[in-house]
Amino acid sequence: MKKIILIAAAALLSLAASAQVKIGYVNFSELVQLMPEADAARARYQALQADAAETYNTMVAEYQTKAQAYEQNKDSWGPSIREVKSNELQRIIQTIQEYEQTAGSELQQQQSELMAPIYQKAQETVQALAKELGLTALFDASSALYFDENVAVNLTQAAREKLGIPADRTLESLQAELAAQAQAAQQQ
Numbered sequence: 001m002k003k004i005i006l007i008a009a010a011a012l013l014s015l016a017a018s019a020q021v022k023i024g025y026v027n028f029s030e031l032v033q034l035m036p037e038a039d040a041a042r043a044r045y046q047a048l049q050a051d052a053a054e055t056y057n058t059m060v061a062e063y064q065t066k067a068q069a070y071e072q073n074k075d076s077w078g079p080s081i082r083e084v085k086s087n088e089l090q091r092i093i094q095t096i097q098e099y100e101q102t103a104g105s106e107l108q109q110q111q112s113e114l115m116a117p118i119y120q121k122a123q124e125t126v127q128a129l130a131k132e133l134g135l136t137a138l139f140d141a142s143s144a145l146y147f148d149e150n151v152a153v154n155l156t157q158a159a160r161e162k163l164g165i166p167a168d169r170t171l172e173s174l175q176a177e178l179a180a181q182a183q184a185a186q187q188q
Helices: 002-018 028-034 036-073 079-132 156-162 171-187
Strands: 023-026 137-140
Touching (some): 028 079, 028 156
8 A cells, every 4th residue: 555655646746747837027117117008197196296395385485484484573562362373383394294295195195006007017918928839827026035047037028028128228328218217307
C-alpha cells in the first residue's frame, strides 16, 4: 500500500513539474502614469485644485480684511458691536475650516473618478495581452516579492505600445515635465 501511495505521489509531482506554467509581469504603475489619458486627468485635476485654492484664498483674504478692521476699530466699538464682530470672525474661521475639509475630500473623490477609467483601460489591455500569450499568471513588477525575470514574460513594452505610450516617454521624463510645469506655475 505504501508503494502505491509513493508511486502515485511521484507521478503527481512529475506531472506538476512538467506542466507548463507560463507567468508574466508588467509595471502597471508605469503604464498608468505614462498613458496619454493620465496627462488629461492630471491637467483636469490641477484645474480643480486651482479653483479650490482660489476659493480658499478669497475666503482667507476676507477673513484677514475683517480681522484687520476688527483690530483697528475694536477700541472704538461698544461691547455689543465687538461681540458681534468677534462672532463674525469666528464664523468665518469655521467656514474656512469646513471648506478645507470638504474641498479636500471632494478633490480626492474627483481624482479617483478621473483615474478610474484609466486604470480600467490599462487593466483590460494587460489582461488581453496575457490571454493572447497564454499566460497562467501575471504579476505587477512593482509589488511582486520575487519572480525570475529569465522565466517570466515582460509585458510592459507590449502594453505600452497598445496603450499608445510613446517609446521615448519614461517616468523620468514625466517627472521632469511635471517639475517644469510646477516651476512655470510658481513663476506666474
